[in-house]
Amino acid sequence: METLSTQGLAMPRLGLGTYRMTGNDCARAVEHALSLGYRHVDTAEMYGNEDGVGAGLAASSVARDDIFLTTKVWHDHLTRDGIRGALEASLEKLKTDYVDLYLVHWPAPDMDMGEVFETMAALKEEGLIKAMGVANFTVDLMKRAVEEIGAPIACNQVEYHLKLDQSKLLGYLTTKGIPLVAxxxxxxxxxxxxxGLVAIAEKHDASPAQIALAWLMDQPGVAAIPKASRNETQQANLDALSIRLDDEDRALIAALPKDVRYVDPDFAPDWD
Structure with a gap:
């Protein structure tokens, strides 16, 4: 599995997203994904499935140190005590002593960003997290975190697919050596x-979903965490890593609409 180097860690470019997986189904999906070769697992306190993810990790024969585990703190816990309490609860559910990556799940308009990253730095110093990062941060928010505060951000996890233009954000992250996790x-x-996607898929004897994933993997500095609860879907996503797009494929994808956003809650920032 190809990895991206960030803040001293090696992040596998393809991960397992677990949103809307729960209970035993979640545990089985995580265990099976690890048996196939996945080493990057993504969850969050808001998903309500950290116990299932933890059960899957525990059932797997893969050593904990060989797994890149991400979880996230919800936006209403972005205080010193709130972050610490949320992480402690997450670690207990995940049945682990640490997470590799701890993210601010969504920015909050009233958050004290300096306090947030100061708290995460303390958690890192204590060995409870290996790196800190963010999700759903705009370029302006990234500039505040990186340039004003000096936070060692390991990634920005955002919605990204072939129908949503993220070139402005990706360009900024690239200049700072920060991966984008889609x-x-x-x-x-x-x-x-x-x-257009169907035509490319037929050409490569693949599915449109595999082409969409291959398009992301075609871009340097980008990782992806597609949800995959079914065994065959997990394998199909792994198989997409071997697809090589050509210039004709890229041109067809570039012609698709680039203004489609599927995740835009009321509390989302101004995406500018």
């Missing part, structure tokens, strides 16, 4: 009927 990388299954 969630909803397959458009929540809505890309299967895109005519």
């Amino acid at each position: 969630y909803v990388p397959l458009g929540q299954g809505r890309l299967a009927d895109e005519e």
Whole structure:
């Protein structure tokens, strides 16, 4: 599995997203993914499935130190005590002593960003997290975190797929050597009927979803965490890593609409 180097860690470029997986189904999906070769597992306190993820990790024969585990703190816990309490609860559910990556899940307009990253730095010093990062941060928010505060941000996890332009954000992250981790990388299954994508898929004897994933993997500095609860979907996503797009494929994808956003809650920042 190819990795991205960030803040002293090696982040596998393809991870397992677990949003909306719960209980035993979540545990089985995580255990099976690890048996296939996945080494990057993503969860969050808001998902309500950290116990299932933890059970899957515990059931696996893969050593904990060989797994890149990410979880996230919800936006209403972004205080010194709130972050610490949330992480302690997450670690207990995950049945682990540390997480590799701890993210601010969503920015909050009233958060004290300096306090947030100061708290995360203390958690890192204590060995409870290996690196800190963010999710759903705009370029302006990234500039505050990186340039004003000097936080060692390991990644920005955002919605990114072939129908949403993230070139401005990706350009900024690239200049700072910060990976972009794409969630909803397959458009929540809505890309299967895109005519241009179907044509590319037929050409490569692949599915449109595999082409969408291959397009992300074609870009330096980008990782992806597609949700995959079914065994065959997990394998299909791994198989997508071997697809090599050509310039004709890229041109067809570039012609698709680039203004489709599937995740935009009321508390989201101004995406500018």
